[in-house]
Structures are given as structure tokens and as C-alpha cells.
Amino acid sequence: MKSTTTWLRRNLVVIAGLGTLAYMILPNVVVTVFSFNNPTGRFNYSWQEFSLDAWKDPCGVADMCASLSLSLQIALWATIGATVLGTAIAFAMVRYRFRGRAAVNSLIFLPMAMPEIVMAASLLALFLNMGIQLGFWTILIAHIMFCLSFVVAAVKARVLSMDPRLEEAARDLYAGPAQTFLRVTLPIAAPGIAAGALLSFALSFDDFIITNFNSGNTVTFPMFVWGSAQRGTPVQINVIGTAMFVIAVLVVLAGQMVGNRRKKAQPK
Amino acid sequence: MTAPAALPEAVAADGPPVHKPSLKKRLIPYWLLLPGILWLLVFFVLPMIYQASTSVQTGSLEEGFKVTWHFQTYWDAFTEYYPQFLRSLLYAGTATVLCLLLGYPLAYLIAFKAGRWRNLLLVLVIAPFFTSFLIRTLAWKTILADGGPVVGVLNKIGFLDVTSWLGMTEGDRVLATPLAVVCGLTYNFLPFMILPLYTSLERIDTRLHEAAGDLYARPATVFRKVTFPLSMPGVVSGTLLTFIPASGDYVNAELLGSTDTRMIGNVIQSQYLRILDYPTAAALSFILMAIVLVMVTIYIRRAGTEDLV
Numbered sequence: 085m086k087s088t089t090t091w092l093r094r095n096l097v098v099i100a101g102l103g104t105l106a107y108m109i110l111p112n113v114v115v116t117v118f119s120f121n122n123p124t125g126r127f128n129y130s131w132q133e134f135s136l137d138a139w140k141d142p143c144g145v146a147d148m149c150a151s152l153s154l155s156l157q158i159a160l161w162a163t164i165g166a167t168v169l170g171t172a173i174a175f176a177m178v179r180y181r182f183r184g185r186a187a188v189n190s191l192i193f194l195p196m197a198m199p200e201i202v203m204a205a206s207l208l209a210l211f212l213n214m215g216i217q218l219g220f221w222t223i224l225i226a227h228i229m230f231c232l233s234f235v236v237a238a239v240k241a242r243v244l245s246m247d248p249r250l251e252e253a254a255r256d257l258y259a260g261p262a263q264t265f266l267r268v269t270l271p272i273a274a275p276g277i278a279a280g281a282l283l284s285f286a287l288s289f290d291d292f293i294i295t296n297f298n299s300g301n302t303v304t305f306p307m308f309v310w311g312s313a314q315r316g317t318p319v320q321i322n323v324i325g326t327a328m329f330v331i332a333v334l335v336v337l338a339g340q341m342v343g344n345r346r347k348k349a350q351p352k
Numbered sequence: 353m354t355a356p357a358a359l360p361e362a363v364a365a366d367g368p369p370v371h372k373p374s375l376k377k378r379l380i381p382y383w384l385l386l387p388g389i390l391w392l393l394v395f396f397v398l399p400m401i402y403q404a405s406t407s408v409q410t411g412s413l414e415e416g417f418k419v420t421w422h423f424q425t426y427w428d429a430f431t432e433y434y435p436q437f438l439r440s441l442l443y444a445g446t447a448t449v450l451c452l453l454l455g456y457p458l459a460y461l462i463a464f465k466a467g468r469w470r471n472l473l474l475v476l477v478i479a480p481f482f483t484s485f486l487i488r489t490l491a492w493k494t495i496l497a498d499g500g501p502v503v504g505v506l507n508k509i510g511f512l513d514v515t516s517w518l519g520m521t522e523g524d525r526v527l528a529t530p531l532a533v534v535c536g537l538t539y540n541f542l543p544f545m546i547l548p549l550y551t552s553l554e555r556i557d558t559r560l561h562e563a564a565g566d567l568y569a570r571p572a573t574v575f576r577k578v579t580f581p582l583s584m585p586g587v588v589s590g591t592l593l594t595f596i597p598a599s600g601d602y603v604n605a606e607l608l609g610s611t612d613t614r615m616i617g618n619v620i621q622s623q624y625l626r627i628l629d630y631p632t633a634a635a636l637s638f639i640l641m642a643i644v645l646v647m648v649t650i651y652i653r654r655a656g657t658e659d660l661v
Binding site: 097098102103104107109111112114129130169170176182188192194195199201202203207208209213225228232236287289293296306310313317321325329331332335 | 380382387393397400457459471475476477480481484485487490495539596599600601602621633648
């Protein structure tokens with residue numbers, strides 16, 4: 085008995101940590117299990133019987149796959165836009181001293197320090213006042229805006245930890261500014277840029293609050309799920325949720341494997 | 353972010369410090385900043401100005417709204433909806449504390465004890481970012497369903513008696529009660545707590561633990577005097593990243609709660625998108641912003657880590 089208590093005490097952190105992990109994974113397990121459900125009513129909230137129907141026909145629900153492809157498109161463009169604009173800002177912030185640096189810093193920080201609904205509402209106020217039609221473009225504008233700060237943070241962290249002597253060495257070896265940037269700076273900053281881009285994609289693809297305010301009649305995937313919570317949730321939503329989880333895990337693991345291999349290939 | 357102490361202009365720019373860099377070179381940072389900053393000015397700052405103007409307008413949807421400097425809207429909106437404000441802060445605060453209590457052991461586990469499992473655990477923490485959070489929030493409807501196994505167990509061990517006494521649940525239901533909303537908020541924002549905690553824990557030199565142990569500190573003391581103080585930057589940014597979005601959230605209250613658990617986000621959303629009372633909605637959203645900014649400023653001062661941000 086006493087040994088059990090000491091064991092418990094010694095492994096308290098592990099037990100509590102794994103408990104939290106279980107709490108975090110539980111909904112994903114439920115989503116996966118219920119993707120094999122065959123519900124009787126409009127809502128897929130209680131278990132009825134095993135069925136593969138939804139997996140055989142993932143796009144069998146009206147408008148769902150259209151909303152999915154729209155979300156993917158927006159996420160793709162938002163990622164490109166935010167990554168380009170954000171990387172440029174990050175380089176300027178780390179590599180140069182200039183006037184108004186503090187102001188720029190807080191301008192970039194503010195969108196992350198504000199409840200999302202405040203930004204969502206204010207953007208709507210702008211679009212309404214200017215008489216701009218809500219839809220694809222207003223969603224894209226909003227997504228680039230809120231992803232920007234996260235890209236800056238990710239790229240900045242990476243460039244800050246970079247040894248400036250590498251670039252000096254390249255210059256000493258007669259590399260021009262463009263060559264130094266393309267062959268030395270950019271490859272070293274790449275993991276930070278990739279992290280920022282991945283984060284942007286995830287944030288944009290999954291964004292609900294800002295999209296809810298600025299989409300008008302346009303239906304992105306999160307909007308479709310939101311609507312389905314009122315009208316009835318098709319099993320296919322769980323199929324997509326499961327597939328997204330699996331793909332995300334695979335992508336992240338593959339990325340880490342590539343990173344590990346690189347680390348082994350070029351020891352410091 | 354602590355900026356390194358301002359370097360003299362000539363040293364920071366490349367080239368020997370004697371020459372002043374050419375105008376073209378000095379303009380490079382501005383060209384790099386221009387597009388992104390312009391984007392933020394037009395689509396972040398300008399909207400705030402428009403919202404400020406909307407909040408002091410009066411009129412109706414049919415006749416149109418006009419700026420009449422009607423500041424009364426702020427007072428009316430606040431007095432009408434202060435229960436929702438209080439509730440939002442209460443729920444977001446509770447969820448933040450729960451996130452810290454739940455997240456700390458997991459971050460600690462990943463940073464110090466996971467060994468070769470570290471990457472897998474990190475992936476499991478990040479993966480939810482890539483799965484639609486709305487779908488996962490809806491899954492809580494199934495998990496907390498009336499008469500379901502989870503509610504059954506909570507009822508049996510007397511947990512629901514305690515939460516009922518606290519006013520968090522009613523009878524043997526969890527869905528549509530404050531507990532369900534707080535549970536959803538805690539769940540949704542946990543990764544935002546765990547990642548900063550992990551980053552700051554991972555930076556701690558484990559030799560400090562050994563040194564403390566050599567000086568006869570018990571594990572609990574090592575944690576209290578060494579580990580926790582050194583993880584403070586993570587605690588501060590984690591709690592901010594959890595509390596701020598949670599205070600404006602309306603998804604959890606809508607999907608897992610009832611009309612009695614409406615948060616201020618629900619009110620702003622319905623004022624803007626359903627009732628179309630734009631001035632009140634704008635005023636409410638500014639009041640929320642002011643409350644959050646004031647609380648965050650006080651908190652950062654108190655935590656004594658101003659140079660974090």
C-alpha cells in the first residue's frame with residue numbers, strides 16, 4: 085500500500101499530464117468514432133449503429149465540399165499573403181534600426197492582444213460604412229490581417245537566433261547582397277517562415293469568429309459546421325474532421341522527420 | 353520582446369562605421385515594412401476608427417445612421433449588459449485558471465520527462481490547431497450528453513453536487529450549464545497555454561534542478577523556488593493567450609450553453625448580425641476591448657514582466 089502511494093507521488097506529474105492529454109484528445113476520439121455512426125435523426129450526437137456510408141460518400145451532403153474547397157482556397161491565399169508581408173516585416177524589425185520601431189512593434193502586437201470579436205466587429209464597421217460587398221474578398225482581407233502578426237512573431241524568433249557572422253562570411257567570400265540573401269539568409273530563416281506559414285494556414289482555415297462577421301452569404305467550412313449545429317449535423321462533418329486530424333498529424337510528423345534528417349546530415 | 357539596446361545607426365548598418373550609408377540603403381527597412389504595415393493600418397487601425405464613429409451614431413436601419421456624438425449609448429449598453437460582461441470575465445477567468453492547472457503538468461511532462469516521446473506529445477498538442485475546432489466543440493455535446501457515461505460518473509462521485517452548490521450545474525445535467533461552457537472554453541484554449549509554458553520550461557537549465565537537489569532542497573521546494581519562478585514568462589503569456597480570446601468567445605456559450613450562459617460575445621454577435629443595432633454593438637465591443645486592455649495592463653504590471661511584450 086505504501087509503495088503504491090510513493091509510486092503515485094513520484095509519478096504525479098506524468099499521471100496529471102497524461103490526464104490532460106486525454107482531455108485534449110477525447111473530442112478527437114469521439115469525432116472519429118462518430119464518423120462511423122448511422123444516426124436516425126438530423127443530429128449526429130448519439131450512437132446508433134456502425135456504418136461506412138459517410139466514408140464512402142464524403143461529399144454526399146449538399147454544399148459541404150464546396151465550403152471545404154472555399155476554405156482551402158482562402159487559407160492558401162491568406163497564407164501566401166500573410167507570409168510574404170510578415171516575413172518582410174520580420175526582417176526589417178530584426179536587421180535594421182529605424183525611426184518608429186517601437187510604434188511598429190506595438191502595431192504588430194496589438195492584433196494578438198485583442199479579443200478576436202473586437203477586430204471582427206470593427207472590420208464589419210469599416211466594410212458597412214464603405215459599402216463594400218461582403219464575401220470572398222472581405223474574408224481574405226481579414227484573414228491576411230490577423231495571420232500577419234503570427235508570421236512576424238515566428239520569423240522574428242528564427243532570425244533573431246541566427247548567427248550574423250554567417251552572412252558576413254558570405255560577403256567576405258564576395259557574395260553579392262542578393263546572393264547572400266538567397267543562398268544564406270533565406271535557407272536559415274526557412275524553418276521560421278515555414279512555421280509561420282503553417283500557423284497561418286491553420287488559423288485561416290479554422291477561423292470562425294472573424295469570418296462569421298465578414299462573410300455575408302459566403303459559406304466557409306467553419307460556417308457550414310456552425311449552421312449544421314442548428315439545422316442538423318451530417319456524419320460527413322465527422323469524416324472531414326477525422327481526415328483533417330490524421331493529415332495534420334502526418335504532415336507534422338513528416339516535417340519533423342525531414343528536420344531530424346537535416347540535423348543529422350549537417351552537424352554543427 | 354526585449355529589443356537589444358539601441359545600437360548607434362552607423363554600427364547597425366553594414367559597412368565600416370565611418371561612412372554614412374547611402375539614402376537607398378537607409379530606405380530598405382521602410383520598403384520592407386511598407387506593405388504589411390499599410391495592410392494593418394487600413395484593415396486594423398482604420399476599422400477601429402470606423403467602429404468608434406459607429407458607436408456614437410444614432411438612427412435606424414431604414415433612415416440610415418448619423419454621427420450625433422451620442423455617448424449615452426455606452427452607458428446604456430453597459431448598464432443593460434453588465435451581467436453578460438461579468439459572466440464573460442468570470443467564465444474566461446475560471447477557464448484560464450483551469451488551463452494553467454491542467455496545462456502545467458503536461459508542459460512539464462513534455463519538457464523534462466518525455467524523452468523520446470517528446471515530439472509525439474508535442475504533435476498531439478498542436479494537431480487540434482489543424483482540426484476544425486467547431487467540430488471538436490460539437491463533440492462535447494456528445495461527451496456531456498444527459499444520461500451519458502461522463503455525466504453518470506460525475507454524478508456518482510458527487511462532483512455534480514459540488515458544482516451545483518457552486519451554481520455551475522443544475523441537477524444531474526451538465527449540458528446547457530455554466531460548467532459545460534467553462535469546460536469547452538478550457539478545452540479550446542489549452543494549447544495556447546501549453547505551448548508558451550513548454551517553451552519557457554524547455555529553456556530552463558536542468559543543472560539548476562540538480563544544484564538545488566545537491567543543496568538538499570526537496571522536489572516540492574525545487575519546483576516552488578526554481579522551476580516555477582523561471583517559468584513565469586510562460587505563465588504570463590499563456591494566461592494572456594487564454595484569457596483574452598476566451599473573454600470574447602461566443603462559440604462555446606452558444607453550442608454548449610443556454611440563454612442563461614450568454615457571454616458578451618453572444619450579445620455583440622447578435623446585435624451586429626441579427627438585431628442590426630450597430631451603435632450599441634460597436635459600443636459594447638469597445639467596452640470589452642477597454643476592460644480587457646485595462647486588466648491585461650494591470651496583470652502585466654503585477655507579474656512584473658513588462659518587457660515580455
